[in-house]
Amino acid sequence: MDLSIVIPSYNERDNIRPIVSRIHEALRDAFVDYDIWFIDDSTDETVDVLQEVEQVDERVHVHHRNDARGLASAVVDGFELARGTYVIVMDADLQHPPELLPNIYKHLKDGTDIVIPSRFVHGGSDGGLGPFRKFVSWIARVMGQIALRRLRKISDCTSGFFGLRKEILKNADLDPIGWKILIEVLVKGTYKTVHEIPYEFLARDAGESKMSLREQWNYFRHLLRLVSQSPSDRRFILFCVIGASGVVVNMIALAVLKYLVHMNDVVASVIASLVAMASNYIWNDQITWRQTTSDRSWNVKLPLFVAISLVGIAITTLVMRGLRDLHVPVLIGQAVGILISTVWSYTMNNRLTWRD
Numbered sequence: 001m002d003l004s005i006v007i008p009s010y011n012e013r014d015n016i017r018p019i020v021s022r023i024h025e026a027l028r029d030a031f032v033d034y035d036i037w038f039i040d041d042s043t044d045e046t047v048d049v050l051q052e053v054e055q056v057d058e059r060v061h062v063h064h065r066n067d068a069r070g071l072a073s074a075v076v077d078g079f080e081l082a083r084g085t086y087v088i089v090m091d092a093d094l095q096h097p098p099e100l101l102p103n104i105y106k107h108l109k110d111g112t113d114i115v116i117p118s119r120f121v122h123g124g125s126d127g128g129l130g131p132f133r134k135f136v137s138w139i140a141r142v143m144g145q146i147a148l149r150r151l152r153k154i155s156d157c158t159s160g161f162f163g164l165r166k167e168i169l170k171n172a173d174l175d176p177i178g179w180k181i182l183i184e185v186l187v188k189g190t191y192k193t194v195h196e197i198p199y200e201f202l203a204r205d206a207g208e209s210k211m212s213l214r215e216q217w218n219y220f221r222h223l224l225r226l227v228s229q230s231p232s233d234r235r236f237i238l239f240c241v242i243g244a245s246g247v248v249v250n251m252i253a254l255a256v257l258k259y260l261v262h263m264n265d266v267v268a269s270v271i272a273s274l275v276a277m278a279s280n281y282i283w284n285d286q287i288t289w290r291q292t293t294s295d296r297s298w299n300v301k302l303p304l305f306v307a308i309s310l311v312g313i314a315i316t317t318l319v320m321r322g323l324r325d326l327h328v329p330v331l332i333g334q335a336v337g338i339l340i341s342t343v344w345s346y347t348m349n350n351r352l353t354w355r356d
């Protein structure tokens with residue numbers, strides 16, 4: 001079998017026949033041996049529809065689950081059942097156009113490990129979501145990209161539409177929470193090439209979305225779990241949290257020096273920043289990079305840390321100034337600068353200060 005198409009379905013009665021016929025239509029001239037796997041948790045007549053289709057269509061297989069629920073776990077079951085060299089995952093509700101299948105398959109066959117139809121590359125569109133869902137979806141993607149290095153270059157990491165060479169999952173212990181199976185695949189798979197192709201995420205014709213607040217919470221838990229399992233991602237997050245804690249230390253120190261010690265404002269401000277820097281150094285040394293094997297002493301590490309932080313301050317200010325010239329408000333420019341200098345400081349401290 002060349003290609004298995006895995007489709008999670010939950011109460012999609014009116015979408016089953018249309019999607020099957022559109023898949024056949026789309027792949028008719030593609031010279032590919034394929035089958036279609038529905039991994040179904042439905043509680044309505046979808047179950048009967050699927051049974052009828054399975055009986056008359058030899059390419060269609062149905063795996064109905066009574067005990068399990070959940071989109072991502074359905075897809076994991078699909079990966080286990082699918083016999084194709086390549087697997088393409090798509091929703092049952094036709095928001096993912098089957099007409100893209102030949103193109104995805106072609107990229108896979110040409111050697112790309114993971115192919116992701118994306119709403120956010122040039123030519124794609126997110127038309128199927130309302131403004132609120134668009135916003136939530138944006139937050140979810142940004143959170144994912146901050147938390148997990150492997151998602152950073154992917155524009156549509158929360159997509160439920162993607163194809164892969166099945167072999168890339170050989171050593172992946174897939175254990176997703178909730179819906180977003182693609183982030184699990186991207187973090188745990190063994191692959192070299194990912195390619196995104198544009199597509200238009202369409203509105204639903206029949207049935208309704210099962211997205212809920214609970215699934216958004218699950219996504220957050222899923223991210224946390226993936227971060228905690230990955231040492232380098234965990235380090236970056238700790239570095240950011242400790243950096244933020246430095247702001248609090250800075251303010252407290254300033255308050256103490258100004259109101260209790262009655263120091264001059266400028267001197268108090270400089271000392272408060274130095275105290276925050278020292279505090280950040282200690283936390284990072286004791287927590288973030290606790291597991292490094294290097295036995296360098298603090299009088300090498302601390303000056304490096306301070307030098308990197310000072311350059312970070314310069315980067316922040318330069319970015320703010322540069323953006324201000326482009327008429328970006330100073331506060332926003334500063335925020336962008338802080339983001340860039342955080343990445344700079346993390347990378348340099350990782351490579352120099354706490355190098356293994």
Ligand code: GDD
Pocket residue numbers: 008009010011012039040041042069070071074090091092093095137158159160161179180208209210211
């Ligand atoms: N087996 C199974 N079990 N399938 C499920 C379950 C479940 O518990 N919950 C939902 N599904 C199926 C639906 O039947 C549909 O085929 C697909 O998963 C997506 O569910 P929708 O309810 O249509 O979700 P959506 O349109 O809000 O979200 C889709 O678009 C997102 C774009 O941001 C999904 O494809 C997401 O994966 C995608 O990220």
Ligand code: MN
Pocket residue numbers: 091093095204209
């Ligand atoms: Mn949908």
